[in-house]
Amino acid sequence: MRRILGVLAGLLLLAACGQKLPAEHVPSQPVVSEGENRSPDGCFLVRMADAGLAGSVQITSAESGEVLWEGEGVDVRSLLWSPEGDFVALARSGQTRCGITVLETENWTSWDFAFPDGSPISEDLFFPENAPWGWWEWENALVFTLTGDGREDLHYLCAFSAARGVIEGTVWREYWETLPGLYDFDRDGRPERLELIRMYEGGGKYSTGGYGLRLWSEAGELLWSETAHESHTGWRSFFACRVEGEDYLLCYEPVMYQGFANYQYRLFSLDEHGGLCAKQERNTDFDINFGSPMHESFDPAAIASFLEEVRGLLADSDLLLTTEGGTFRSGGPGAAFQDDLNIWTEDPLYDAEKSLEKNIHSLGAYWQEMQGSG
Numbered sequence: 001m002r003r004i005l006g007v008l009a010g011l012l013l014l015a016a017c018g019q020k021l022p023a024e025h026v027p028s029q030p031v032v033s034e035g036e037n038r039s040p041d042g043c044f045l046v047r048m049a050d051a052g053l054a055g056s057v058q059i060t061s062a063e064s065g066e067v068l069w070e071g072e073g074v075d076v077r078s079l080l081w082s083p084e085g086d087f088v089a090l091a092r093s094g095q096t097r098c099g100i101t102v103l104e105t106e107n108w109t110s111w112d113f114a115f116p117d118g119s120p121i122s123e124d125l126f127f128p129e130n131a132p133w134g135w136w137e138w139e140n141a142l143v144f145t146l147t148g149d150g151r152e153d154l155h156y157l158c159a160f161s162a163a164r165g166v167i168e169g170t171v172w173r174e175y176w177e178t179l180p181g182l183y184d185f186d187r188d189g190r191p192e193r194l195e196l197i198r199m200y201e202g203g204g205k206y207s208t209g210g211y212g213l214r215l216w217s218e219a220g221e222l223l224w225s226e227t228a229h230e231s232h233t234g235w236r237s238f239f240a241c242r243v244e245g246e247d248y249l250l251c252y253e254p255v256m257y258q259g260f261a262n263y264q265y266r267l268f269s270l271d272e273h274g275g276l277c278a279k280q281e282r283n284t285d286f287d288i289n290f291g292s293p294m295h296e297s298f299d300p301a302a303i304a305s306f307l308e309e310v311r312g313l314l315a316d317s318d319l320l321l322t323t324e325g326g327t328f329r330s331g332g333p334g335a336a337f338q339d340d341l342n343i344w345t346e347d348p349l350y351d352a353e354k355s356l357e358k359n360i361h362s363l364g365a366y367w368q369e370m371q372g373s374g
Helices: 300-314 339-345 356-370
Strands: 046-047 055-060 067-072 078-082 087-093 098-104 110-112 134-138 140-147 151-163 166-178 193-201 207-216 224-228 239-244 246-257 260-270 275-288 317-322
Touching: 078 134, 087 134, 087 140, 098 140, 098 151, 098 166, 098 356, 110 166, 193 317, 207 317, 224 239, 239 300, 246 300, 246 339, 260 300, 275 300, 300 339, 300 356, 339 356
Parallel strands: none
Antiparallel strands: 046 055, 055 067, 078 087, 087 098, 098 110, 134 140, 140 151, 151 166, 166 193, 193 207, 207 224, 239 246, 239 317, 246 260, 260 275
């Protein structure tokens, strides 16, 4: 649904699985869920052929009827197309197995799901009975759930790419946490549910793959999602802000690489379908490489104006998620977020009695002098 950052882009998990499910979780006959038979772009159709134990599921060209891919049809539960139709996930649920096959629709190569250690899904796991088994969060990212009697649900994110004529991928174990706070970002008069996601590569709580936020409507529709990471390219911060009595989401990215800075923010609400409705946005660029021929601009008034505008938005806000500085944090007042000010306030020459603009001007002049640039 939204972009997936570079750390997550491109990979797939899958290998064969076989298991026995409790009888109450077994569908009575092979079925492809209604409404999923045609790809989003209308190019492909799904059909069941030769119903019965020897049946098959086929994906055909909608225009010519040519069979492009065919697989065993027994125990097929549903197919989920990615938003643009580059991938399709097929879920199976039967008496002896539960599994997921993912196809890429350019060359029709496929993989079957297995856990990161290569083991099959155990016999006591199955797809949720009264909830969606999965969804495509982005074009190349599938999220799904396995459940079992008397145990916690298992959530996974699989990211896919089609490279060199085959699909490749990896998997992250996800841990979901509902955040406190009642927000109405889509203006429908009903509060949404906001989830914090922790993603661990390889399935265990040892190697963090990243973090995410998901916003769900009261009816259970995924309205909005975003990700952040502890690696520098993935530093991002999200806040729930109250402006003029209304709830807004704030995405703030104060980025600096080797002395070159681009600070930007987006303040927005959502429409009923999760579309972004911009309230305001702004950015400022500067650099502190005064002694370099690559030095471009340093405007204390513009920098201070931008930072003070952000501080005004954060004054009445909640921190939802930040990985700024490579450190994950969530919760607490947004006003306590100071990462964007540290370059100034942590300098020994910073004078709290002076305005921010005067401090930025004084520090800039000092750095310029120290770097030997006139």
